[in-house]
Amino acid sequence: MNDSALATSIQNRTARVAIIGQGYVGLPLAVEFARAGFSVVGVDTDLDRVGALQAGQSYTPDLESEDLIALVRQGRYEATTDFSVLERADVVIICVPTPLRKSKDPDISFVVAAGTEVAARYHPGQLVVLESTTYPETTEELLLPIFQGRGAKVGEDFFLAFSPERIDPANPIFKVKDIPKVVGGVTPACTRLAAMLYGQIVPRVYEVSSPKVAELAKLYENVFRNVNIALANEFALMCRRLGVSTKEVIDAAATKPFGFMPFYPGPGIGGHCIPVDPLYLSWKLRLDGYESRFIALADEINRAMPAYVVEVTTEALNQRRRCLNGARIFALGVAYKRGVGDIRESPALEILKRLRDKGAEVSYADPRVPSVVLDGAPLKATEPTSEALAATDCVLILTDHPEFNYRQIVELAPLVVDTRNATWGIPVPQGRVIAL
Ligand SMILES: NC(=O)c1ccc[n+]([C@@H]2O[C@H](COP(=O)([O-])OP(=O)(O)OC[C@H]3O[C@@H](n4cnc5c(N)ncnc54)[C@H](O)[C@@H]3O)[C@@H](O)[C@H]2O)c1
Numbered sequence: 001m002n003d004s005a006l007a008t009s010i011q012n013r014t015a016r017v018a019i020i021g022q023g024y025v026g027l028p029l030a031v032e033f034a035r036a037g038f039s040v041v042g043v044d045t046d047l048d049r050v051g052a053l054q055a056g057q058s059y060t061p062d063l064e065s066e067d068l069i070a071l072v073r074q075g076r077y078e079a080t081t082d083f084s085v086l087e088r089a090d091v092v093i094i095c096v097p098t099p100l101r102k103s104k105d106p107d108i109s110f111v112v113a114a115g116t117e118v119a120a121r122y123h124p125g126q127l128v129v130l131e132s133t134t135y136p137e138t139t140e141e142l143l144l145p146i147f148q149g150r151g152a153k154v155g156e157d158f159f160l161a162f163s164p165e166r167i168d169p170a171n172p173i174f175k176v177k178d179i180p181k182v183v184g185g186v187t188p189a190c191t192r193l194a195a196m197l198y199g200q201i202v203p204r205v206y207e208v209s210s211p212k213v214a215e216l217a218k219l220y221e222n223v224f225r226n227v228n229i230a231l232a233n234e235f236a237l238m239c240r241r242l243g244v245s246t247k248e249v250i251d252a253a254a255t256k257p258f259g260f261m262p263f264y265p266g267p268g269i270g271g272h273c274i275p276v277d278p279l280y281l282s283w284k285l286r287l288d289g290y291e292s293r294f295i296a297l298a299d300e301i302n303r304a305m306p307a308y309v310v311e312v313t314t315e316a317l318n319q320r321r322r323c324l325n326g327a328r329i330f331a332l333g334v335a336y337k338r339g340v341g342d343i344r345e346s347p348a349l350e351i352l353k354r355l356r357d358k359g360a361e362v363s364y365a366d367p368r369v370p371s372v373v374l375d376g377a378p379l380k381a382t383e384p385t386s387e388a389l390a391a392t393d394c395v396l397i398l399t400d401h402p403e404f405n406y407r408q409i410v411e412l413a414p415l416v417v418d419t420r421n422a423t424w425g426i427p428v429p430q431g432r433v434i435a436l
Helices: 003-013 026-035 047-054 065-073 083-088 109-120 139-147 189-200 211-240 246-253 275-288 293-303 305-319 347-357 386-390 404-410
Strands: 014-019 037-045 078-080 091-094 127-130 158-162 179-183 206-207 328-332 362-366 371-374 376-382 394-395 417-418 433-435
Touching: 003 189, 014 026, 014 083, 014 158, 026 037, 026 065, 026 078, 026 158, 026 417, 037 083, 037 091, 037 293, 047 078, 065 109, 078 158, 083 109, 083 347, 091 109, 091 371, 109 127, 127 139, 127 189, 139 158, 158 189, 158 211, 179 211, 206 211, 206 386, 211 293, 211 305, 275 293, 293 305, 293 347, 305 347, 305 394, 328 347, 347 362, 347 371, 362 376, 386 404, 394 404
Parallel strands: 014 037, 014 091, 037 078, 091 127, 127 158, 179 206, 328 362, 328 394, 394 417, 417 433
Antiparallel strands: 158 179, 371 376
């Protein structure tokens, strides 16, 4: 297949699409292409995940199992662990994890592993797109040579681009199909084909001059978020000293109709993106002798929040003549954000561990996380019943899941430390709720 044959197959949606990595990013993307009429195969190394997907079981809040079942039945979507399906794919999109090593350096091994599998089955006329968030120049410095090593001529018989995924799991308004795509190809032909591909499923594709620009655009988006969350978190520390409600101040500032975007404090940052991605950028710049100051400061402030939450909780108990050692703390929510069951990098886990280390009796409720592992031992979720709420010394709201009954919580719990402003606006007796 040459580039015009590939373009035709993309436009008439007969191109066979393979998506490597069927996680929070890869699965909704696969489903969107399948809905658009493409035949899609999701390739993943996790046998259990593939089995569940083949049985039509979705694990992401952005996809109903019924929708997945329908696509599997129609033969539009299948999941497999068998990489040989790549031999028949016209388009391959890579959505594998890009975590940090313990040293906080990028762990790019998943991208290399996926790229190597694709390149081993490379055939002329293939379009390959990397979506995993990564440091600038990954596409051209790391991925491209793997394909060139197999004899691929980029822009002629092989097309390579970077297009960052921007999904926000559980966002009720913006799903994959609603979010514009940024696309940067290694050559103009690569950009054109990748843009044509995404144009089939999203309303707007924004072309940039290189993969490096697209990689940096994604990093800048996440650094922006990370830095602004850090600013809100530090602002919360200042507001506490000044004796005012952080939320009231930020809400007031947010009435300005231009030049301001509200961010609110929280117990810390979590998930696979915000705590991780900025460090990909600072790592890359460090190789060039440059220390990125904003990223380092934001990281320091955000990572100090779990300890701060423990401090606020300790002080609130102290004011009630209770000490943390022996106190019963009932945490609400351990997922890293509202509406998801994802606990990757969740600050809640660190907070629970710190509380327990100081002698607190810790329990938790989370409708989406049935159990967690603390210090190597499993801890099971319990129901936030009236009895449980009333029998605790402190309810600690760590994730503002919509399922929790906040009115009941503030009525029954003797003390609430609310790190998410979930109880904002509910009338409560003075001093019962401590917010960040
Ligand atoms: N989760 C988000 O909200 C989000 C948003 C935007 C971008 N991203 C980025 O997208 C990428 C993927 O994130 P995610 O949240 O979907 O991760 P995830 O962990 O949910 O999913 C990744 C999947 O890839 C599979 N996998 C790992 N190595 C593989 C390999 N060599 N071959 C095939 N499958 C493999 C894993 O089994 C897993 O199912 C990351 O770079 C992340 O930074 C994530």
